[in-house]
Amino acid sequence: PRGTEAVADPDATRVGIVLDVGGRGDKSFNDGAYAGADSAMKRLGADIRFIEPGEGADREAGLRLLAAEGMDLIMGIGFIFTDDLIVLSREYPNSNFAGVDFSVGTDEAGNVIPPPPNVAALKFREEEGSFLVGALAALVGNSKRVGFIGGMDIPLIHKFEAGYRAGVKHVCPDCTVVAQYAGVTPEAFANPGRGKELALSQYQSGVNVIFHASGATGGGLFEAARATGKLAIGVDADQAAEAPGRVLTSMIKGVNAAVYDAVARVDGKTFKGGVYSFGLAEGGVGYVYDDNNRALIPDAVHRRVEQIKADIIAGRIKVPSTR
Amino acid sequence: MSESFRLRAEEALLPSIVALLIALILGDVLILMFGESPAHVYSRMIEGAWGNPYGFAQVLYKTTTLTFAGLGIALALRAGLFNIGAEGQLAAGAFGAAIVGISLPAGTPGLVAVPLCLLGAAAGGLLTGGLPGVLKAKFGAHEVIVTIMLNFVVLALLNWLIVERLRTADTLHTPEINAGAVPRLSEFIPAFHGSAANVTFFFAIAAAIWCWWYLFRTPGGYALRATGLQPDAAEYSGIRVGRVWIKAMALGGMLAALGGTNFVLGYKHYYEDGFTGGSGFLAIAVAIVGRNHPFGVVIAAFFFATLSQGGLAIHALVPKQMVEVLQGIVILAMAAAVPEVQRALRSARKVVAA
């Protein structure tokens, strides 16, 4: 389905999306955005165009192309679009912009600097979902050692680690979290061979459950889980199919919902700029509990995790977002 | 004189043209495999690159980085050394410029700040290019391997500095610089509005002219080329080959590093992890297609920049990686066609002469 030049309804909401470097078919982030857009096309009849940039300067070029065509909504998928969106939104004050993982800065006093009025910053509180799967890992794992594998060693991924770590400690204060990263270049998100060895060494050191936030590198984790019969936790989307029966759960990041939501608001003429933070309360992040993994999670554990979730939503538990 | 010029031009240009033709034909085959019309795809590419002022300005922007990096590689190659480290040198240069720019007080006049930032960039290149040169000269360490390895080390080091030292929330870049920015071309040519193209482009052209002058009009360049052509003869004549190697690698590293200022001083005003996006490797192709001649490098950089910008316009038709495939084919065709065409050319002349 590459044909994006489909016949357009002249009244349809026109949306342009510039994807992150990984591009379509990355089976995580970009595909999440694509899925959200796809359902917006089907359900709202929106007319959506995608651009896949090559190198850095092409990101702005892509946004610009879409803005110049007078799109109703222009989206950038990934924190890396932050500055480009700010520049464009000033130039095109009458267009709507949205950025997934948009990075919202703070001034010297620590106050949030709001994005321009026509930009929606779609942010996810990954740490909250990570907190839940951390608690789950510690409760199910039956070991004082709990594992984490990150892709590239960068702040965005540290958020996952921080929440996860806190979740583990919340239910098991004397547990150790073994946290490892696959590398320091973007290749760290596409090195399943390394992922598998990291996972095997964690499993061999007594870890029973590992959570990953490492893109395609996570493929190696699922292979290791299959080989050892131990448990893995997926990320971004439901990854149960990667190692049937061995995926304890997945930390869901609702990029698709956020994208769909933004398109729907534009379609319904209710779009407004500002920071939209998606956490547990908004259903923007969460964990999978369904027929695939019900057998792996005792009811008592499930109830406990649900309780924690309620506590977070209610603000009774503060989840850290940095290590 | 004009006859010899014609012969030289023929020898310089013909192989490149033949190689491009070969690449074009192979590209056609690939495009046909996707069920598209090559003519349509190519015309979309050209249109996207040259068909509007913005696209053209973007081509100039990309030409700038590639020219600097290509010059850095070509200069080293003229001394007989293969510098595969331009990727790391670009990053180190960008980072060096950013660090200087950040440390300068806001409001430092451009005439002071820009040269200082350029020096910062050059220092980054001096380190990352000079080290392989020194290791080659002193220990005979093969520069190809050292520069490849150094790329990994430099990128890891910069990543550490960004993530652990200069952390800005959520992102992978340094804070914005306060001083040292270079104006965009759109300030002079309004039609370029929005494009990243900036005055660094003229720095790149100036660098190319300087390279030409240095290589072909100075004793230093004479010694550098002699070393590249016949190191034993150079040594015999009193040229200190090891020093020339160090100098060529350091100069090459500095040139490549200056390419990083295109992004930092002219465009984003900060260093961002991964901004190079492989330009340092593509620049190897630029140097080779440009036949290691500074002006050839500029032309080749413009060509590859066009390919890259035009590539954006054909997403809907073929996958974007097609552009990478085309680049690979161009380089391979170039490498294979040059010796062949030159031989053919020489023997054709002989027949005529006989």
Next chain:
Amino acid sequence: MSAHPIRMAGIDKSFGPVRANRAASLDVAPGEIHALVGENGAGKSTLMKILGGLVEPDAGTVEVNGRDVTGWSTSDAIANGVGVVHQHFMLVPTLTVAENVVLGNEPRRGMLFDRTRALTDVNALIQKTGLVVPADRRVSELSVGEAQRVEILKTLYRGAKILILDEPTAVLSPPDVRELWTVLRKLRDDGGTIVLITHRLDEVIDISDTITVMRAGATVGRMTTSETTPAEIAKAMVGRDVALSVPGRETISGPGATADRPSSAAGALLLEVRDLSVSDSRRIRVVDGVTFSIRAGEVLGIAGVEGNGQTEIVEAIAGLRDIAAGSVVVSGHDVTRATVKDRRAAGIAHVPEDRHRRGLILEYSIAENLVLGAQDEFSKRGSLDGARIDAHAREQIAKFDVRPSTPAPAARTLSGGNQQKVVIAREMGRSFTVLLAAQPTRGVDVGAIEFIHRQIREARDAGKAILLVSAELNEVLALADTVAVMYRGKFAVTMPASDATPEVLGPYMTGGNSRDAA
């Protein structure tokens, strides 16, 4: 067996603009040693490469034992008993002698290389032929004489009945040459046919039965050795009568050549070399404690079999090799640790032995080559001074009779002789006090040799100190005031040229009379 082993007719071969062979022919009768002679570049090697299947002729026919084999391959040639010993060694230095000998024809056990059998086979062959070499040694560790023997063993191992030797004696000492003759005669008497290329007319007279002479790619004469003289051969080679200053042992300009010398040894000491030692990359001493000095107006000639340290001595003085011990003093300045550039500034000029590797930047123009090493002096405010470089080139080209006489052509396009003239012009066309001349006439023709010799004599008369190294004993005898023979990194003997003759020096060249042997 009536068919001639070799019959080549109408052979044409061009390398680009160079016509290496034009309608060349060769006819060799069974059981003879056939000498192929001619000037440098006459096309001898090319003709033999065609016979050996290394090069394909543009036109003409090649018959071996009566069969048309035109355009065959090396493997065809080998399979049919034709073996070539090339002018330049064709040995893989990292492999052992035995491995080199059997390469391409390896004894096998199953699919394996049978190293043991290779060794026994080669040793047996060594026994049989008397070509003694250590079969299990790496070739890189052999002397040139030994390497030459390995080359011959290679062809014999392949059962060569027709043996082609391209200048096998160029690197051999007189006793080694005598040994080779014994081997060749034995091979001939066993029914082999031998074609021998050599520049030494005495050798031709010594060993051959028949002679073919080549000039400018064509065959210009065929004679029976017993019915001709060196002078006749030389005339056929060059195409006119020559006062033979062409190297050739008995034809050199005898003792008379030294008569016109002004009495030397009166001038100032310009080059002093004391206890000089040089090690190669394997830390073996290749120059071992050599001491000598040269005065203004004096020529010291170093003779010896190549590979005994001559190259290293010159390169160490020129600054191209590290000096392990000892000192080099030029006009009173110690330059032992000085850079090449400083040594040149101190007055050293250097004609290197390998003009293609060292002496010229082949891609550079004549003009550019004429300022090689002096590029800094030919610049003005940081830029090369094109006008001055051009004027300088025109001047030198005229003075040293370089052809073509324009500054622009690349050095690569010049003939060997003219390339050498460019080197000579550059080195001798500037001010210097000490000239290091290594093989100054190697590979150049008669006319050029005369010219170069004249230049060297003039420099001597102008009060320069000259160190001449030559593989041609006769060249050394013709030019030097003092002659030294190098053997295994040392001066085996030093004597006034007036006392020196090939007969006196010969034994020293092989260590026979050397002082440390005594």
Next chain:
Amino acid sequence: MNPFDFITQTLRIAVPYLFAASGGLVAERAGIVSLTLEGFMLSGAFSATLGSYYSGSAVIGVLAGAAGGLLFGLLHGIATVRFRADQVVSGIAVNLLVIGLTQVILMLLFDSSSNSPRVEGFQAGLSGFGDPLVWMGLASVPVVAFLLYRTPFGLRIQAAGEHPEAAASVGINVRFVRYVAVAISGVLAGLGGVYLALDQHQFTNNMTAGRGFIAIAAVIFGRWNPWLAGGACLLFATAETLQIQLQGVGGIPSQFIGMIPYVLTIVALAGLMGRAVAPAALGRAED
């Protein structure tokens, strides 16, 4: 971690290096520069995945992967031997071509820019030693040493890399020898990629992640001797195992631990081994 686990992990990590370095060694000893190993590995990984996907058999996958390595090995051979292209340049082009082509085809066949569907692999077991490719990888060093030093063809490879004119003068077809050598290197390095892909049961875009460059470093580190190069592979693998084991220990940033193999290589090139002793005709076109 117990010593057994440490050793098995090191050996598993070493497998792709051993394959690729053995292959690179054969090509380099014949005089062909092997900056192509990364591309050969990637094409091997990709072809193996396709083979296994369409046949449902891991064995077919291995054969397909070897064929994929072979294909690009021959392409490099044709460019450098037939057309006498600069070997470094051709190497860079081949790498670029493979990266681009694998992605284009991935998109074409599976509509994904990142990975293939899951395919059949071997029953590797917990230690990984159930995978025949592990054994083959370990065996590749003795096999190449055997080829080089014990077979007539090995002798010819050495001759072609040291003194091609000498080889030609005794009737050896140097071009043929070089073609075969670069083909062998394509197959062996391709198998290194096959191991990566089949062990993961899928192809991931760019999954070789620079391993080909580490392998070529191992060849140089090992001074073009198969045993030493194999040792260098094990050394690099040990460094990586340590890196995995040490991460998080002592507060050393991961970036610095990640640099270990690269810094090690640079230091080795500069200091420990002195001047390189490359085959004399390495990189030189035969004419």
